[in-house]
Amino acid sequence: MARLARLVVPHYPHHVIQRGNDQQLVFRDEEDYGIFLKWLREAARRFKVSVHAYVLMPNHFHLLATPVDDTGLARMMQWVGRYYVPYFNHKYQRAGTLWQGRYRTTLIDPARYFLACSRYIELNPVRAELVGTADHYPWSSCAHHVGIKSDPLVTDHALYWALGNTPFEREAAYRELLSHSLKSEEIQAIRSATNKGWILGTEQFKQNIAKQTSRRLSPVKRGRPKKSKEEKRTDLVNNQAT
Numbered sequence: 001m002a003r004l005a006r007l008v009v010p011h012y013p014h015h016v017i018q019r020g021n022d023q024q025l026v027f028r029d030e031e032d033y034g035i036f037l038k039w040l041r042e043a044a045r046r047f048k049v050s051v052h053a054y055v056l057m058p059n060h061f062h063l064l065a066t067p068v069d070d071t072g073l074a075r076m077m078q079w080v081g082r083y084y085v086p087y088f089n090h091k092y093q094r095a096g097t098l099w100q101g102r103y104r105t106t107l108i109d110p111a112r113y114f115l116a117c118s119r120y121i122e123l124n125p126v127r128a129e130l131v132g133t134a135d136h137y138p139w140s141s142c143a144h145h146v147g148i149k150s151d152p153l154v155t156d157h158a159l160y161w162a163l164g165n166t167p168f169e170r171e172a173a174y175r176e177l178l179s180h181s182l183k184s185e186e187i188q189a190i191r192s193a194t195n196k197g198w199i200l201g202t203e204q205f206k207q208n209i210a211k212q213t214s215r216r217l218s219p220v221k222r223g224r225p226k227k228s229k230e231e232k233r234t235d236l237v238n239n240q241a242t
Helices: 030-046 072-091 108-121 166-177 182-195 203-212 229-241
Strands: 014-019 049-057 060-067 104-107
Touching: 014 072, 014 182, 030 049, 030 072, 049 072, 049 108, 060 072, 060 108, 060 166, 104 182, 108 166
Parallel strands: none
Antiparallel strands: 014 060, 014 104, 049 060
16 A cells, blocks of 8 residues: 655644654764754754754654645755764664654644644653653753743744743743643544544644645545445346346
């Protein structure tokens, strides 16, 4: 079966995940994390992609990003890989692929899932039991969102700004959101949509996007399609004639 083409719609946020091949480490020390972020910042600027949230885990990474066109996201990912993979292979005297196939992405319904996806990304180290709280993990956008430090990679989304009228109000509101665990159904929805490449959003959002694109936006139901009443009548006549 042919791979489903990635759906990228300009000016909408997308959740992106890239895993290490066979779950191998893709970041082994602080230098690796730092240089990856450096190249990611350069690529985001070069290809006009706004990164709203991110986390670099030892064997994979997540991004929540909005491109201004339909090619910028792919070009950003390719550009980072073109620089980071040779660096990593040379440093650790290895050869071959670093990533587990192509990166995965899903289009996000911002009104329904943007803040949930941002929290999902930044709470990843907590779920993995690497830290007790998300703001203690050094390789994510969480410290930026809760006011610990400014991160030059992060472009705040309008929905983050809507959390308060001042930086202090926004940071306090976001910290409060992080203190509440995501519902299991939200986690499952985010994971399933990203792994399968389907839109993460309400039915109304999916219908609106369908008007802008020319591709299938939801899974096809298994089994044969239901027959119309006319087809059923025709089958009945044919059966009676035999």
